[in-house]
Amino acid sequence: MEVIHGLENYSFISDHTIVAIGNFDGVHLGHQKILLYLEKKAKEFELFSLVLTFFPHPGQILGKNGIKMIQTLDQRIREINKFDIHAVLIIPFDERFASLSGQDFIRKIVLNRLKAKAVIVGENFYFGKNREGDTALLHRLSSKYNFRICPVPSVIKERKTVSSSLIRNFLQEGKVEEVSGLLGRSYEIEGKVIEGQSRGKSLGFPTANIETENEIIPQGVFITQTRIGTEFLPSMTNVGSQPTFNQRGLNIESYILNFEGNLYGEQIGIHFLKKIRDEVKFRTPDDLARQLEKDLEATQAHFRAKSKILD
DSSP states (O other), X not given: OEEEESGGGOOOXXXXXXXXXXXXXXXXHHHHHHHHHHHHXXXXXXXXXXXXXXXXXXXXXXXXXXXXXXXOHHHHHHHHTTSOOSEEEEEXXXXXXXXXXXXXXXXXXXXXXXXXXXXXXXTTOOBSGGGOBOHHHHHHHHHHHTOEEEEEOOOEXXXXXXXXXXXXXXXXXXXXXXXXXXXXXXXXXXXXXXXXXXXXXXXXXXXXXXXXXXXXXXXXXXEEXXXXXXXXXXXXXXXXXXXXXXXXXXEEXXXXXXXXXXXXXXXXXXXXXXXXXXOOOOSSHXXXXXXXXXXXXXXXXHHHHHHHHHO
């Protein structure tokens, strides 16, 4: 899959394209349905398949308080790349771009520049200045400019519409199991292992301390898997402010079971599987160490049960 940053870098690839438009933050089940439909229709209509997405997210430019992203741009691209799609075009979103009317966005960019013969969007997709464009406008424009419009119905799971905003809310509440159900995979953050204060080591739980560009970090103590290269290792991860030691700021610490080695400077991933508990302040470090032993038992039991299911 070719990755193109900026409309100015989009060369004349094909005059027969099918374009899926969206933010695709999280690449959740609803997005996956759109991307699979793009695969299918590109083959059916014999068109060049293109994903058109934006960075930064429009909500970070236009929203009063902005929004936090589920994924980094690199993570988003990697998930889209799992589909059989020819190219993804990332358009920088700024106030100038936001001033385009819905009709101008479709006519000038999607049709004239990208040569789209068909357009795929989610049924709740909005575009153009003040979000004036919707599927009704797309249908009117498709008749006027002679292109196909293919709206894809939302995915409903447990009576809720799968959406990025729902996933963001669940992540901020620490509901990582619910998030896994909406993503079709576990939630992952990525980052570089940095030096900590070795408090975990002094308690008998040496941890990898993570510095990440991910914007949403569920807080609490979690059963996780740590990805080192292509290997996934059982782990438990604490995200919080270390209140027992009167620390400030957000710390991400992952204890990797049965692991010995130096990870400083390595890029690793943390997959959140299940929340064990909220972070609390303990009276003494020894009290914290005893609780960590209980957390470890819960983590080991989880992976033992998972191993039995796989057997």
